Amino acid sequence: MGAGVAGLAAARALGAAGRDVAVLEAQDRVGGRLLSHPVGDRGLDLGATWFWSNEPRxxxxxxxxxLGTHAQHLEGDALYQDTRGVQRLQGNPIDGPAGRVTAGMQAVATAMGDTLPAGVVRLGHAVERIEVTKDGIRVYAARLEAAGGESVRVAVDAGAVVLALPPALATHAITFEPALPEALARLAAVTPVWMGAMTKAVIQYARPFWRATGLAGAAISHVGPLREIHDMSGPDGEPAALFGFVPPRRPGAPTPTADAILRQLETLFGPEAADPRDVHVVDWRDYEYTAPPGADGLQNYATYGHPLYRTPTLEGRLHWASTETSTEVPGHIEGALAAGARAAAAVLAG
Ligand SMILES: Cc1cc2nc3c(=O)[nH]c(=O)nc-3n(C[C@H](O)[C@H](O)[C@H](O)COP(=O)(O)OP(=O)(O)OC[C@H]3O[C@@H](n4cnc5c(N)ncnc54)[C@H](O)[C@@H]3O)c2cc1C
Structure with a gap:
């Protein structure tokens, strides 16, 4: 369950091995933390943006x-902002080489879903309960009949279940019968959701005006609200965009306003920065299918890839697969792909 990268990777591997697969996905789209805003046939990433050359999967x-790709824009000078003002650095020590998917990173999940037979991915199915039965495992989901309407309860019987969502969210939203082993339930409840407490702002402009004055569009700020800023433009600067992260703050801190973000960008990049085409401020704490309440208080990253996530439970029928459970680059898309592959192999071996 979960049609993020990890769940889709597991479903593709199981399908390729001849197993019958269903992917129950709570939202009305695939991708999870891959979320892109389309601009023509290109995309601005509100979730994950980059992949790196040391990530083979x-x-x-x-x-x-x-899928078409382009390189992260690196050329130009970066900026540094603190309480004394703004300094222009020589060159850009902030960005490193990385790849981008030109249509937006969500296109990866959409295209993965398209490789699965029709009917495998079932959107709008929020899993609520997982129960071991006499000869298998049963998953109960609430299926929304119409936007804003009633939901009906559906049950799916299976030989095994792959939980491809952040562990802290799984233990918050799903009832298990019998209960998960205590050590596993405790571990899952304190495992941070990667980027689940992050706010990302994407600001689209008519043109990449900062490049004309030799700026890279990159900045580090100790003033905020954005801590770290990067160029998010497409190839040849189309669409033109900057993006920035508001790092995890005091739990429960409010989401910065678009106005506050534009004021900061104006201070950094000049008056044109105050005149955007579009502003998206996405606080991932608000996404109920990414982060459970209080996710901004979870800090123990040493839980990532814990051996308990590789130990099937509930009579060997329950497996874990989100990026947080990966031993390889946990947190990244690469980690989600590795976790999905590992869970599928465990199902096949079971
Ligand atoms: C702002 C941001 C920036 C990032 N930047 C990068 C980057 O540049 N590079 C990189 O490699 N990674 C980046 N990441 C991380 C990357 O997005 C994740 O590693 C990856 O998408 C995780 O995939 P996943 O399948 O493990 O989990 P998710 O994508 O979270 O998928 C879980 C799925 O389960 C579904 N679900 C949840 N609850 C239920 C339920 N009860 N029933 C059914 N379905 C449910 C969700 O809707 C979702 O589709 C970023 C993430 C964020 C948020």
Missing amino acids: IQALIAELG
Whole structure:
């Protein structure tokens, strides 16, 4: 369950091995933390943006799916902002080489979903309960009949279940019968959701005006609200955009306003920065299918890839697969792909 990258990777691997698969997905779209705002046939990323050259799974997948890519824009000078003002640095020590998917990173999940037979991915199915039965495992989900309407309860019987969502969210939203082993339930409840407490702002402009004055569009700020800023433009600067992160703050801190973000960008990049085409401020704490309440208080990253996530439970029928459970680059898309592959292999071996 969960049609993020990890769940889709597990479903593809199980389907390829001849198993019958269903992916129950709570939202009305695939991708989870891959979320892109389309601009023509290109995309601005409100969730994950980059992949890196030392990540073979995501690179191979992008090539297999035939998605166009471009390099992160690096050229120009970066800026540094603190309480004394703004300094222009020589060159750009903030950005490193990384790849981008030109249609937006969500296209990876959409294209993965398109490789599965029709009917495998079931959108709008929020899993609420998982129960071991006499000869298998039963998953109960609430299926929304119409936007804003009633939901009906559906049950799906299976031989095994892959939980491809952040562990802290799984233990918050799903009842298990019998209960999960205590150590596993405790571990899952304190495992941070990668970027689940992050706010990302994406600001689209008519043109990448900062490049004309030799700026890279990159900045580090100790003043805020954005701590770290990067160029998010497409190839040849189209669409033109900057993006920035508001780092996790005091739990429960309010989301910065678009106005406050634009004022900061104006101070950094000049008057044109105050005149955007579009502003998206996405606080991932608000996404009920990414982060449970209080996720901004979870800090113990040493829980990532814990051996308990590789130990099937509930009579060997329950497996974990989100990026947080990966031993390889946990947190990244690469980690989600590795976790999905590992969970599928465990199901096949079971
Ligand atoms: C702002 C931001 C920036 C990031 N930047 C990068 C980056 O540049 N590079 C990188 O590699 N990674 C980045 N990441 C991390 C990357 O997005 C994740 O590693 C990856 O998307 C995780 O995939 P997943 O399948 O493990 O989990 P998710 O994407 O969270 O998928 C879980 C799925 O389960 C579904 N679900 C939840 N609850 C239920 C339920 N009860 N029933 C059914 N379905 C349910 C969700 O809707 C979702 O579709 C970023 C993440 C964020 C938020």
